[in-house]
Amino acid sequence: MIGLLHSKITKKCLLGVLFMLVFYCINVLHVTTNEPQHNLPFFYILSLPLLTSFFLYFKSNSLPAIIIVLACGYFQDKYQALSYLHLLSILLAAGTSTLIYYFLSEKKHANHFWYNSKPLIKISTIIFLNSLMGIFYWQVVTLKLTGEHHYNYTTIRFLVDCMLLCNSCLLGVPFFSFLFSSFQKNKRALRFITSKSFPSTNIKSLYIIFFSASILSSIYLYMYSLNLLTSFLICWYLPLLIWLGVTYSNVLMLPVWLFVSLGTTFELNKSTYGIAISNLSNSADISLFTASVLLVSSCAFIWVTFNTSRISSYVHHLKYISKLEPNTKIPSLLALKEDISRNHYSCLCLINLPEVAPLSHIYGISLRFNFITSLRSYLLAFLHHGEDFYYIQGYGVVITFKQKELNRIDVLNSKIKEFRFIWNNEVKLGLCYGIVYTNFIPEKSQVSVLIGELHKKTTISMQTGTPLLHVPAIEQDKYTMGKIRHRLQQSIDQHAFMLFVQPIVSTKDKKTYYEVLMRMKGGDGEIIFPDTFLPMASNAGLLTDLDMVIIEQTFKFMTNNNACAKQSFSINLMPSTLYNSNFLSKIKALFESYQVNPRRVIFEIIEADVFDIQIVSPLIQELRTLGCRIAIDDFGTGHSSYSRLKALDVDILKIDGSFIRNILVDEFDLHTTKSFYAAAKLKNLDVVAEFVENQKIQDMLTQLGVEWLQGYHTGKPFPIENVSTTNHNF
Structure with a gap:
């Protein structure tokens, strides 16, 4: 050294x-x-x-x-x-x-x-x-x-010399300093110049044309018409140079202005200014004015361009720190997107660390950031040049690989297993983690989507204990998750869900009522079923809004169709709606607004969702007081079904279709159905059997005494607008 x-x-x-x-x-x-x-x-x-x-x-x-x-x-x-x-x-x-x-x-x-x-x-x-x-x-x-002879400090020559020398230092010192530093660090100087960006290609072309024209015209004027370079010409040069210095780089515009000012200095220096200040002549006056304009113009040029450079450096710094996660100073998702757009990677790996969040709840959030920082320092030694480590809060860490080696992921997995994090010299922790990697490197705009897909599969990796390869589908569905989410929000905001109904028919007479089923219309008119958009609505916290929209659309149909004035409709309620504190007030407002008879409305509650009877019971009682009927849906699928049935005051019991489907061949399903029916009758409840798919099942259920049947055999779902006016309330 x-x-x-x-x-x-x-x-x-x-x-x-x-x-x-x-x-x-x-x-x-x-x-x-x-x-x-x-x-x-x-x-x-x-x-x-x-x-x-x-x-x-x-x-x-x-x-x-x-x-x-x-x-x-x-x-x-x-x-x-x-x-x-x-x-x-x-x-x-x-x-x-x-x-x-x-x-x-x-x-x-x-x-x-x-x-x-x-x-x-x-x-x-x-x-x-x-x-x-x-x-x-x-x-x-x-x-x-x-x-x-002695130099006279009271002459015009002294003032002009001072201003010319100040102007030369003002322009020359920064310019020559850049040349000296560039001589030793030429690559750095080249990056400094080429890093400046133009707003557009047209501006770049304009800059090149003007830069070349400035040099050539200045040389011509100095060689053939030196007397033209006066303060008049300087005043025309200055605004253009300042504009280009602000737009591009003062480093490249400085030589042009230095050349102009030195040429003017050379012209002024050829004259003799041994004139006392008290005896100003026209030529001395013009020379003094030209030197003053030259110095003031140089000061203005340096001040504007240097301040612009300072602002540009601040903007560059802000852009840099915006790509870092603020607490750990580790590159974030934004930096990952930028790097993917500039570099060629062969593999992208996501490491999910689910244990970090609960540990930070115990030891404080500082543990999370120190943990990630320590892991990054540990893994950087494993990475090659051009590869990096990124931290994306809520998803984990991402590592990019440039060299395509089959064992890199296995080596990474073994190194992470060996990693131990020490916190406050008291706690020594390993990692609970899942690794998912892909050889598909997307465009910048699709990086977020890929990270979400990788994150979903980390659970499988944690269960198996091995890294998992993610291979994106070659052909994506017509409706991606983003489009469905957009369509879901649009349907909620515009009350634009398609309402279907499935008849629930009586085994005693011809009475019928209808269960309301929701569908969502796609952009091309196709139907999107609930199993596609309900999980997304749940993740987005939109289930309560969804329920209220379906209820309002149903009430609106019941009000506007006088021919169906006696029909009853059953509406499903999501778990989040049951526990929403504003649900009852909203329901009362809808009943009053649409003037719907509450006796025509049945609310279905899934039995497995009733996990807090103390909250649900008062809600059920309020709805029954209004005149609504309450049905327990999918009965038998939850644990402690009988204890819940005993605790809840409801009107209808709907036996889940999993017990009805094989009732003809499975003795257990048959006896279970009989047990459910008997328990319901002890509480004077009407019983509905779901999944009635053929006549034999219908006959068996009728023989058991079940009053209501629902299934494709008794009636398939159809649009609510086609409800027959010949059906009657039960």
Whole structure:
């Protein structure tokens, strides 16, 4: 490690020496090929920000380069000595201002001009103080030591020089700092530039066209029409450059504006401004105004684009943290979707951890987050480059695999079995888990659906103790779960369920009443049966709403069809409806609103759903007080059926079809049915037998004395609108 560090320092020192030698040669060449001038030389204006960036980047590594260059230029002839003095004054100004900046700023990012830490210190030292010291050292070292006349601080030339040097530092220091850092970290610089995104392809094309046109037109103007580059042209350049800097990147627009401003600086620098401020002339006035516009425009450009960059970095950071689960800082579902859209994975694995939730109830929610964090740290060593670990609350963790190896899942399973989590040095826990994986990687929009499908199958994996492969169906049903859920909500909101009825006929006479059955209409008019949408309604907590809609639709039909004014209808109630505190008040409101006789309504309650008699009994009593009849449906399917029958005051007992189906061949079913019938008669209840499928079953039940029959033999379900008017109330 120490050898590597020394190697980096040595490499940086050698690079600094090479740069300074090249710079010194160019400086000598410039001075020897140009006559000495009393104005601040243009090369000096360009060199100050360049060497300031050099000090900022190389820091103490720049000392060998400075010593060698100063030693080489000590003994020179007249012109070469002048170049040496130029270099000395630049080094003194840049070095002094950089030292002051290092002393006042944060040491961590002091060498990086693009960080936004302490911008006031940065601008005051690296820009303004640096410019003033540059003029001072140039005046002291160059003018006095060469015997030139004293530099007058009350002339227009001094003001123009100050503004030109400030403008050069303001634009040059950040630009050259980026070049220095890009030279060592070229890949990072390339990512920084290419990471900027355009709103559209048209904007990108416009940017390329304008960028190229700006460079070409500027070169043409400097070569053939330098006098056109005045404050007028600057005012036209500035808004376009600011717009492109905001839209794309100030890093790419900075060279264009730097080129424009340096060209203007070169043009202004050719004039002699030895005019006192009290004796302003037109040319001096124009030069001073142009330099002022140049500096103010550069300040505006830097301020706007740098603040835009800061906002962009904040937005980028917010996007980054939005993809992390807030408590564990682990990539979430959003990050998984983004990674799947960008990368090619061969396998996606879901690990469900059902025991984490109850453990967090005991030890606190911090256990959950520490558990997941520890598991991630443990498994990351197993993952290859480009693979990751994601935490999706409520579902578990997801792991993506890039390399398709058959034993990866088995190795993962064994590693998870070996994992132990220690909590507060007191509790040592293993994992109860289920693993389901798939080689089908969906599109970004279908990731959530796939996660739900994998989560459903983790129960099987937990039961078998082995990872389970999930293979999605090649052809999906016409109605996916999402579409059915949408259709269910729509049917509830619009009261748009299809009502069917099945007749329940009397064995004593021709009386009939009807059980209301619900269906849902699909988008193409097909019928969706309850076994498809009822589980979804239960998961969504919509069963009570569903019941109330069916009751209201039934009441509406009973009110609007006078021909069926004497017909009675039996309506099923879901368990959640029984325990809803507002159910009775809603039922009373519906009876009053539709003016339905409560004696025409029977409510069916499934016997197995009556798990709290103390709550259900008062509800039943209230409904019977209104005049409604109560039927116990599917009797015999629950435990303690007789004890519930004894405790509940109801009117009708419906024997479950599982006892009726084989009554002709199964002695147990026959005797059980007789037992149910006898118990019902002890409480003076009417008895309904379900699943009457043929005449022989009908005859057997009639012989036993059962009063009411329901089944395909006595009548199949049909739309409620087709209820015959010849039937009578029982």
